Amino acid sequence: MVYVELKNVEKSFDDLEVLKGISLTVNEGEVVSIIGPSGSGKSTLLRLATLLEPWQKGELYYMGEPAVTMQNGYSVYEKPAQLKEIKKDFGLVFQNFNLFPHKTVLQNVSEAPIHVQKREKDVVRKEAMELLDKMGLSDKADYYPSQLSGGQQQRVAIARALALNPKVLYFDEPTSALDPELTGEVLKVIKALAEQKMTMVIVTHEMEFARNISDRIIFMDKGVVAASGTPEEVFNSDNTRMKEFLGKLSHA
Amino acid sequence: MSFPVMLSELSEGMLKSVGIFVLTLIFSLPLGLVVAFGRMSKNKIVSGIIGFLISILRGTPLMLQLLVVYFFPYYLFGWSIGGWRFPAIIVGFSINYAAYFAEIYRSGIEAIPKGQHEAAQILGYTKVQTFFRIILPQVIKIILPAITNEIITLVKDTSLAFSLSYMEMFTIAKQIAAANTTFMPFVVSAVFYYVFNFVVAFVMRRMEKRMAYY
Ligand SMILES: Nc1ncnc2c1ncn2[C@@H]1O[C@H](COP(=O)(O)OP(=O)(O)OP(=O)(O)O)[C@@H](O)[C@H]1O
Numbered sequence: 001m002v003y004v005e006l007k008n009v010e011k012s013f014d015d016l017e018v019l020k021g022i023s024l025t026v027n028e029g030e031v032v033s034i035i036g037p038s039g040s041g042k043s044t045l046l047r048l049a050t051l052l053e054p055w056q057k058g059e060l061y062y063m064g065e066p067a068v069t070m071q072n073g074y075s076v077y078e079k080p081a082q083l084k085e086i087k088k089d090f091g092l093v094f095q096n097f098n099l100f101p102h103k104t105v106l107q108n109v110s111e112a113p114i115h116v117q118k119r120e121k122d123v124v125r126k127e128a129m130e131l132l133d134k135m136g137l138s139d140k141a142d143y144y145p146s147q148l149s150g151g152q153q154q155r156v157a158i159a160r161a162l163a164l165n166p167k168v169l170y171f172d173e174p175t176s177a178l179d180p181e182l183t184g185e186v187l188k189v190i191k192a193l194a195e196q197k198m199t200m201v202i203v204t205h206e207m208e209f210a211r212n213i214s215d216r217i218i219f220m221d222k223g224v225v226a227a228s229g230t231p232e233e234v235f236n237s238d239n240t241r242m243k244e245f246l247g248k249l250s251h252a
Numbered sequence: 253m254s255f256p257v258m259l260s261e262l263s264e265g266m267l268k269s270v271g272i273f274v275l276t277l278i279f280s281l282p283l284g285l286v287v288a289f290g291r292m293s294k295n296k297i298v299s300g301i302i303g304f305l306i307s308i309l310r311g312t313p314l315m316l317q318l319l320v321v322y323f324f325p326y327y328l329f330g331w332s333i334g335g336w337r338f339p340a341i342i343v344g345f346s347i348n349y350a351a352y353f354a355e356i357y358r359s360g361i362e363a364i365p366k367g368q369h370e371a372a373q374i375l376g377y378t379k380v381q382t383f384f385r386i387i388l389p390q391v392i393k394i395i396l397p398a399i400t401n402e403i404i405t406l407v408k409d410t411s412l413a414f415s416l417s418y419m420e421m422f423t424i425a426k427q428i429a430a431a432n433t434t435f436m437p438f439v440v441s442a443v444f445y446y447v448f449n450f451v452v453a454f455v456m457r458r459m460e461k462r463m464a465y466y
C-alpha cells in the first residue's frame with residue numbers, strides 16, 4: 001500500500017525557488033532516505049509533507065486520502081476535519097529534538113496520547129514506559145530534558161513520536177546536533193525501527209547509515225530529485241552532481 | 253493625636269492600599285494577556301492600535317490617567333460620578349498595569365522557540381492546548397522576574413490614588429501630617445510600604461524557586 005504520495009511539489013520563498021517539482025511515493029514498511037547538499041530543499045520537503053510549511057503547488061496524499069490537491073494551478077487544502085485525521089498518520093523527529101523542557105521524559109512521551117488522543121492515562125503511561133525501555137531510557141522517566149545528553153534527548157523525541165502510533169515517521173537530520181559518539185545510539189534505535197518495518201523517511205548526512213538501512217535513496221539537488229533508486233544504484237550512479245557530492249563528503 | 257490612634261488610622265489606609273493592589277493584579281494580569289494577544293495579532297490594524305494604546309499608557313503619568321478615568325464620565329456625558337471614585341481607581345490602575353504586563357507577556361511569548369509550537373502541532377495539539385500546556389508554563393518562568401519588578405512598583409504606585417482623594421494610606425498620612433504638624437505619619441507609612449514590599453518580594457522569590465524545577 002502507498003502510505004505517502006507527494007506530487008509535483010513546488011515551493012518558493014519570495015524569489016527563491018526551493019522545490020521545483022518534486023514527486024515522492026513511500027510504500028508501507030519502506031525506509032526512504034533523502035540526501036543532498038545543504039540548501040537543496042530537503043527540510044522544506046519534510047516540512048511540506050508534515051504540513052508545517054504552507055503549500056503553494058503540488059498534491060499530498062496519505063493512505064490514498066487527499067490532504068492537499070491542485071485546483072486551478074494552486075494547492076488547496078482539504079477541510080480541517082479531514083486534515084486533522086490525516087495528521088494522525090505521521091510523526092516528525094526534529095534535528096534539535098524540540099522536547100518540552102518543563103515536562104519530564106515520561107510526560108513528554110505520554111501527554112499527547114492523553115490530551116490529544118484522549119486515551120486512558122494508566123494505559124498510556126504503561127505503554128510510554130515500555131517505549132522508554134526499548135529506547136534504553138527506563139531509568140530516566142522522571143528526568144527533565146535538560147538533565148539528559150543530546151543522544152538521550154533525541155531518543156526521548158523518538159519515543160514521543162512513536163507513542164502516537166504514526167503510520168509514517170519522518171526524521172530531519174536526527175543526529176546532526178549530536179557528537180559523533182552519541183550519533184551511534186540514535187542510529188541504532190532507528191535501525192531497530194527499520195527492522196520492525198516501520199515506514200520512515202529520513203533526511204540525513206550519514207551516508208553509511210543511509211546506505212545500510214534504506215530501501216530507497218533520493219538524492220536531491222537544487223530543488224529537484226537528481227537521482228533515486230536502491231542504495232547501490234544511487235551510490236554507484238554516474239550522476240555528476242551525486243559524484244561531486246559524495247566526493248566532497250569523503251574529503252570533508 | 254496619639255501614636256496608637258495614628259497607627260490605627262494608617263493601618264486602615266494600609267488595608268485600602270492592599271485592596272487596590274490585589275484588585276489591580278486580579279484584573280490586570282489576565283487583561284495584560286489579552287492585550288498581548290492583540291499586540292501580536294497578525295491583523296496589522298489591530299496590532300497597530302493596541303501598540304499605540306500601550307505606548308500612551310506607558311508614556312503618560314498614571315496619575316493623569318487616574319484623573320481622566322475618574323472625570324471622563326462627567327465631562328463627556330455629564331453623568332454624576334458619585335460612587336465612581338473607587339471603581340475609577342481600580343479601572344485606571346488595571347488598564348495601566350495591563351499595558352505593562354502585556355509587553356512583558358509578549359517578550360516572553362516571543363522568546364519561546366518556534367520549534368516548541370511545531371512539535372506541539374505535529375503531536376496534534378490544538379492552538380489553545382499548545383498555548384496553555386506548552387507555551388504559557390515556559391513563558392511564566394521566563395517573565396517572573398520582570399513581573400516581580402512591576403508588582404513591587406505597584407505597591408508604591410498605590411499611593412497615587414491620593415490624586416483622587418481616596419483614603420488609602422498615603423492620603424491619610426498626608427492629612428495627619430498636615431493637621432498635627434508632624435513628620436511621624438510619613439515615617440510610619442514608609443515602614444508600612446517597606447514591609448508590604450518585603451512580603452511581596454518574599455512571595456515572588458518563593459514562586460521563582462518553585463519554577464526552577466527545570
Ligand atoms: N522560512 C524560510 N524563509 C526563507 N527561505 C527559506 C526558509 N526556509 C528555507 N529557506 C531556504 O530554502 C532553501 C532550502 O532550505 P532547506 O532547509 O530545505 O535546505 P536543506 O536541504 O534542508 O539544507 P540543510 O542540509 O542545510 O538542512 C535554503 O536556501 C533556505 O535558505
Ligand SMILES: [Mg+2]
Nearest residue numbers: 042043044173
Ligand atoms: Mg535541513
